[in-house]
Amino acid sequence: MTDTLARTPLHALHLELGAKMVPFAGYDMPVQYPEGVMAEHLHARTKAGLFDVSHMGQLAIRAKSGVTRDAALALETLVPADIAALGAGRQRYALLMNDAGGIRDDLMVANMGDWLLVVVNAACKDADAAHIESSLADTCTVERLDDRALLALQGPASEVALATLAPAVSAMRFMDVIATEVAGVPCIVSRSGYTGEDGFEIGMPAERADHVARAILALPDVRPIGLGARDSLRLEAGLCLYGSDIDTTTTPVEAALEWSMQKSRKAGGAREGGYPGADVVLGQLANGAPRRRVGLRAEGRAPVRGGAALFADAQGARQIGVVTSGAFGPTVGAPVAMGYVDTALAQPGTSVFAELRGRFVPMQVAAMPFVTPGFKR
Amino acid sequence: MSTIYFTKDHEWLRLDGDVATVGITRHAADELGELVFVEAKDEGTEVAQGDAAGVVESVKAASDIYAPVSGTVTGFNGRLSDEPTLVGEDPEGEGWIFTLRLSDAAQLDALLDEAAYKALLG
Structure with a gap:
């Protein structure tokens, strides 16, 4: 049902680049370009690859009090990660939990100073937005950033390449987040990704995505990479694919994701538990799964x-x-x-x-x- | 002179006497991309027309190769064990996959000739 598939702002660019398109999470997405999955994978590992991940959901969470810590504490009622201690300009991986200790989604949370940016999986974004909004309604507003695109530039040549368009990225460390211009467009850039390589994720207004993507693709060493290689890259990196490796029936302990739960949220921590399914998770942290x-x-x-x-x-x-x-x-x-x-x-x-x-x-x-x-x- | 037949599933079959050599077409090889693993049923396995008689795997996915006609598997192209990419390089020649002794030659009549297969690709 091709006619019902959504398109990212880069859809025309994918076709122009000769991508083979497939349905993915309701979007018509590039699974590979003419070079093929094998070559794309190896290019991202050795040089730099550009991925369109605009199908992912982006949410802005703001505290009604105007105090970002209040939004962080509110989000902590849904996830077992320490969000309150996440400094401005830093990002962290977190799990959206259900009452049974299962995982509703996995997400990235960034402290943007006066708001929290949350990036969620495409297939979950409607449910996540509704769940977070209704759960935090008393203290926070949740805005869907559907008018924003998201690119990922991944691989060892990413820093040198991106720095020619955005010099500030060279000073970033893993999981830093900054607001900076890329090719003249105001962007939110994090030093993170889904390949196990150094790299960046770059959010921007949807209507400027084509301009930014073309500027990045014009850099030496950068080639477009499809969803096929994205999957083999993340698998080699040991990273979970939501819906395959983790879902509502797997717990964070079963999934070996204890590292995503900081001390403050574990037994004896300052904000122990306090999220859906905490009894199950704390029990498994103590006794194993x-x-x-x-x-x-x-x-x-x-x-x-x-x-x-x-x-x-x-x-x-x-x-x-x-x-x-x-x-x-x-x-x-x-x-x-x-x-x-x-x-x-x-x-x-x-x-x-x-x-x-x-x-x-x-x-x-x-x-x-x-x-x-x-x-x- | 051997005769070549094709299937709608993008396999080819070259007949010599009552033994057929089977592979996938150039079109199929291009669609699959670089292969990382190829295997066929063990020698001596009886397969019915349409049964999975082998498998070709890319990085991303495994695809069955169906027996174009019924018969007994008589061999596998052993070079593919170490060089699965040979299928993509020469799918209708050196990249053949397995051989099959036919049990019902009448099934050949329903396969496509080269002109009909090309028409199918459009």
Whole structure:
């Protein structure tokens, strides 16, 4: 139903660049450009790649009191991350929780000084906006920033490239956020991304996105990258895809996302708990969870994809988990996957077996990320 | 002189006696992009027309190769184990995938010839 798909402000540019377009979260999005997923992936790892992520949702949360800390404390009633201690000009990963300790969405929260910028997944943005707005109605206003576009420039050459259009980005550290002009357009730039590489995410008014994207694509070393390589890049980086690796039935502890919950929100912290499902999460933080998200390496060359059942034995007698994402990792040069296994089998090096076309192929639990992160700390 | 047939699923089949060599078409190879893994059913496996007889995988996805006709798998192009990209480089030649001994030659009549396949691509 192509005619019902939404388009980002860069839709015409994607077509001009020869992209193959596919439906994704209700949008007509570029899955790859003529170079192909393999070449795009390797380019983003070694040079710099530009991604259109304008389909993602952007929200502005403002405290009715005018005090940003009040908005931060309000948001903390929905997420287990420390938002109150997030300084102006800093960004943090957070999980939007449900009452069962499951994950409604994963998001990025930036302190913009006098407001909070929240970036959420495309498929969740309507539900997230409604949930956050109704939950925080007493103390905050929530504005959907649907008139803004979002680009990601990822890869080791990103800083040098982007600095020619926005010199201020060179001084940024990982997870810094600044307001600065890029190619003459006022933008919000964070040093972050979804590839495991150094890079930036750049928000701007939708009507200026084409101008900014073309200026960035004109830089040496920068090429456009589609959703196909975005998925293989994030998988090699060990990053979760919402809806595949995490969802309303997985908890932050099961998903090995404890790092996204700061001390202040854990047992004995100044603002312990206080979010939906905190009883479940705090219990699992203390006692462990029955299953855990792990990395998986296939011993053969056949990629094991999401949905494959995992077994303790080569006969497929005892199922102990399931693969949630799997692909060939172009940088690793071998198949890589992630999934959930019984916690007793979550140690790296543990042998498990995946069902693949009626056979049971050996896999090993492996540490993630599969590639060394290139973040500028 | 061998005869080449095509399927609507973008496979080709080249007949020598009662053994067919099977691969995917240039069009299919271009659509799939660079392949990272190729495999066929084990030698001796009986497959019915339309059954999955093999698989080709790109970074992103796995696609079945269907048996264009019924028969018994008699071999696999072993070079593809280490060089799956050969399919993209020469899909209708060196990048052949498996061989099949036909069990019902009458099924060939329903396959496409080269002109009909080209017409299908438009």
